Amino acid sequence: xxxMFEYDFMQRAFLAGIIIAILASISGTFVVLKRYxxxxxxxxxSSLLGVAVGLIAGYNPLWAAVVFAVxxxxxxxxxxxxxxxxxxxxxSILLSGSLAAAVIIVSLGGAFNNSLFSYxxxxxxxxxxxxxxxxxxxxxxxxxxxxxxxxxxxFIAYDEEVAKVSGIKVKFLNxxxxxxxxxxxxxxxxxxxxxxxGALMVIPTVSALQFRVGFLKSVVISLSIxxxxxxxxxxxxxxxxLPSGATxxxxxxxxxILSLIINNRK
Amino acid sequence: MKFNLxxxxxxxxxxxxxxxxxxxxxxxxxxxSEYIAIIGPNGGGKTTLVRMLLGLExxxxxEVKIYGKKLSDFKEWHKIGYVPxxxxxxxxxxxxxxxxxxxxxxxxxxxxxxxxNETDKKLVYDAMAKMDILDLQDKMIGTLSGGQRQRAMIxxxxxxxxxxxxxxxxxTGVDVASQKNFYALLRKLNQEDKITIVFIxxxxxxxADDIARLFTINEKAVICNDPKHLLSCQEMSELYGIDAHxxxxxxxxx
Numbered sequence: 001x002x003x004m005f006e007y008d009f010m011q012r013a014f015l016a017g018i019i020i021a022i023l024a025s026i027s028g029t030f031v032v033l034k035r036y037x038x039x040x041x042x043x044x045x046s047s048l049l050g051v052a053v054g055l056i057a058g059y060n061p062l063w064a065a066v067v068f069a070v071x072x073x074x075x076x077x078x079x080x081x082x083x084x085x086x087x088x089x090x091x092s093i094l095l096s097g098s099l100a101a102a103v104i105i106v107s108l109g110g111a112f113n114n115s116l117f118s119y120x121x122x123x124x125x126x127x128x129x130x131x132x133x134x135x136x137x138x139x140x141x142x143x144x145x146x147x148x149x150x151x152x153x154x155f156i157a158y159d160e161e162v163a164k165v166s167g168i169k170v171k172f173l174n175x176x177x178x179x180x181x182x183x184x185x186x187x188x189x190x191x192x193x194x195x196x197x198g199a200l201m202v203i204p205t206v207s208a209l210q211f212r213v214g215f216l217k218s219v220v221i222s223l224s225i226x227x228x229x230x231x232x233x234x235x236x237x238x239x240x241x242l243p244s245g246a247t248x249x250x251x252x253x254x255x256x257i258l259s260l261i262i263n264n265r266k
Numbered sequence: 267m268k269f270n271l272x273x274x275x276x277x278x279x280x281x282x283x284x285x286x287x288x289x290x291x292x293x294x295x296x297x298x299s300e301y302i303a304i305i306g307p308n309g310g311g312k313t314t315l316v317r318m319l320l321g322l323e324x325x326x327x328x329e330v331k332i333y334g335k336k337l338s339d340f341k342e343w344h345k346i347g348y349v350p351x352x353x354x355x356x357x358x359x360x361x362x363x364x365x366x367x368x369x370x371x372x373x374x375x376x377x378x379x380x381x382x383n384e385t386d387k388k389l390v391y392d393a394m395a396k397m398d399i400l401d402l403q404d405k406m407i408g409t410l411s412g413g414q415r416q417r418a419m420i421x422x423x424x425x426x427x428x429x430x431x432x433x434x435x436x437x438t439g440v441d442v443a444s445q446k447n448f449y450a451l452l453r454k455l456n457q458e459d460k461i462t463i464v465f466i467x468x469x470x471x472x473x474a475d476d477i478a479r480l481f482t483i484n485e486k487a488v489i490c491n492d493p494k495h496l497l498s499c500q501e502m503s504e505l506y507g508i509d510a511h512x513x514x515x516x517x518x519x520x
Contacts, residue, residue, distance in 0.1 A: 033360065155370045158360060162350060165320045166426060167343030167374040209359050212406055218361035 004238045013124035013244065016132050016191050017230040019139045021200070023184045024192075025226035027146055028201035029219050030177055032209070033157035038091040039076065039178065040185060040198030045098040046072030047186040048194045051119045052102040056109035061119065062134060065189060069182035072098065077178045081171065122193030122245030124234065135187045142180045142187075153177055154215055193245035200226060203252045207259040225255050271334055272297050273430060273462055274319055279328035281314055288314050290485050292328070296464060298429075301456040303477045304466045310484035312466045313351060316434055319464075320348060344375050347423030349416075349436040351466075358408030364418045365403040368394055371425025393424040397451070413444025420451075430462040431455065449473055 004010045031039055050068030054061035072094055079090045106116055118126045146153070152173055155163040164170040181201075188197045208221035233248030272295035281289040289311045296302055306312045317323040318330055321337045332340045371393065372386040394400045397417040402410065407418060416436055423431060433452075449469075453476045455461045467473065470480065480490040 151370075151373045154366075155373045158362060158367070158370065159350070161322060162348055162422075163370075163373070164322065165343060165346060165348045166371070167341070209361060212359070212408070213361060214363040214404075214406070215361050215366050 004235070009125055009127065010234075010238060012127045012129060012132050013191065014231070014234060016127050016135050017124075017234050017244075017248070018227065019132075019135050020184075020188045020191055021226040021230040022223060023139050023143055024188060024197065024200040025204045025222045026143060026219060027177075027181050027184050028205045028226075029208075029222055030146070030153050030157055031181060032202055032205040033154075034177075036087060036091075037202045038088055038095070038198070039073075039181060040201040042076065042091040042095040042098070043069045043072055043178075043182045043185045044189055044194035044197045045095050045102070046182075047189050048116070048119060049098045049102040049105070050186065051189070051194075052105040052109075052116060055115055056105055061115070062131065062186070062190065065119075065186040066138075066183055068098075069186040070179050073178035073182035074175065077175050081174065118193075119189050120193055120195055121243050122189065122191050122196060124191065124237065124244040127191055131190055138183055138187055142183050145176065145180050149173055149176065191244065192248060193243075196245040196249045199249045200229075200252060203249075203256050204229070207252075207256040210259045210263040212263070225252065225259075229255060272331075273333060274464075275331040275334070276319070277329050277331075279315070279318065279325050279330065281311070281318065281323065282326045287485060289318075289325075289483075292483075292486070294481060294489055296462065299456070299460045299462055300478045301452070301463045301476055302465065302479055302481060303470055303473060304464065304481045304483055305468065305470050306483040312483045313434055315483055316432055316464065316466060320346070320432065344426045345429045347371070347420075347426055347428035347431045349419050349423050349431070349433045351434040351436070360408060362407045363404050364394070364399055364407060364410070364421075365390070367407050367418050368399075368403075368421045368425050371422040375426065389427055390425045393421040396424060397421040411444075413448075416444065416448065424455075428461065430464065432464045434466045435468070445469070445472075449476070452476070 005014070028040070031037060047065035047069040049072075050065035051061040053059070053068065054064030057064075076090055076094055080087050102116075152163070152168050155166070155168060156170055156173060160170055185194075185197050185201075188200070192200055204222040204225040205218070207225050208218045211218070211221055213221070229252035230248050233251040234244055236242060236251070237244040237247040274294075274296040276292060276294050279289060279292040280287070292315065304312050304315070314323060318325050319332075321330075321340075330337055333342070333345075368390050369382065369386075372382065372390060375386075391400070394403060397420055399414065399417050399421055402414060402418070407415060410418065419436060420431075420433075431452075449472055452463055452465065452473070456463050456476070465473070465477075474480075482488045482490065
């Protein structure tokens with residue numbers, strides 16, 4: 001089993017995968033509790049638009065993805081708070097719009113090339129040492145920010161209005177949360193893919209919620225499920241030559257079904 | 267008892283939304299240690315008025331001051347404990363124990379660099395003891411009864427060590443026995459702890475003996491300095507559009 005670590009690319013992929021599992025599951029807890037599950041999908045598609053622009057214009061696609069995801073996150077939060085639009089409708093509009101724009105840009109710039117394909121579904125082969133360093137640095141900053149404001153974000157997720165009345169800067173923290181989530185997603189799409197990162201954010205948390213335990217325990221369960229799925233998914237992906245992102249998501253889905261069965265038997 | 271500077275000073279407050287006038291030229295004051303009840307028909311503007319006191323809605327015209335300051339300049343929000351209307355309705359899958367919920371009451375205090383310290387811990391446990399929910403602290407909030415959830419929400423408000431408690435019909439869906447305990451507790455908080463209470467309710471008959479003044483809100487405000495008198499007066503019939511005797515009898519049923 002450990003022969004896969006003889007390959008440098010597998011070491012890089014595992015390292016990147018583990019960091020992404022930690023980031024996606026912890027940020028996913030706040031996203032799910034705020035009933036914002038679809039934001040992962042939407043921001044992933046906005047990141048894809050960034051990748052398309054980056055590829056065509058000759059910029060680093062990862063940085064372009066971060067910029068586009070953060071701008072998209074701000075638009076979503078602005079529309080949600082300023083116009084009281086339905087959150088799911090706002091997310092749906094941005095998701096379709098970003099994907100459509102990405103496809104048009106790529107088709108105008110040439111063929112629907114392999115580079116974009118690898119961002120759609122994730123590719124462990126494409127993870128460079130530079131990517132790992134970028135993911136580690138920005139991932140640590142993003143995680144630090146989330147943990148720093150975790151009490152406030154938890155209160156806001158439970159009751160936004162009472163949190164506001166108690167003096168918490170709800171508007172600022174909502175923008176901060178979506179910005180951090182956007183950065184995490186943009187960093188993750190190289191490994192997990194834009195079509196699948198939303199699942200890695202949402203499913204571990206939803207599985208953890210089945211156990212009906214307090215906040216801290218739920219975060220720990222969600223994190224464990226995400227880590228286990230990423231490690232198992234990457235191992236299976238290596239041994240059976242399967243696409244990494246899809247294998248990881250099927251693993252996490254399997255654990256979700258198990259958690260449903262276990263908790264319904266209680 | 268005479269009071270000095272009002273905690274809440276509301277002047278000529280009006281609120282119009284989509285062409286509909288919800289509140290019209292409301293002026294009133296709430297003083298330290300008062301127990302105020304707000305009554306009125308559904309849709310009459312009670313909740314809107316309270317939301318404006320808390321800065322959750324902006325008035326179309328008029329002004330609200332807290333402790334003599336404009337809402338935008340007021341920073342000491344921990345002095346206000348708020349229990350909203352839907353407090354006893356919670357998402358059953360939300361991952362929160364009673365202790366998690368009550369600890370939220372300490373979240374905004376001490377600045378962003380502070381952690382949960384001994385003072386926080388004492389206030390959280392004191393609040394749970396006061397609400398008689400210490401034995402429920404490890405229970406998931408979604409598994410509690412309506413009355414138990416209500417007590418947890420009030421414990422959260424009390425954990426911030428408030429000077430004012432604002433309650434917007436938090437007893438909706440709570441059984442009669444729990445409600446009686448709840449009213450007794452509010453009386454105690456007001457009389458012993460000197461907490462100012464602003465309570466939106468329909469059960470005015472039950473708390474008429476406890477409250478200092480009664481505000482009736484139906485677009486306009488009528489302030490009654492003798493709540494027991496109002497129970498039998500013409501204003502009550504006009505306010506609700508029903509026979510005032512019904513309300514008087516309702517009082518004796520409890």
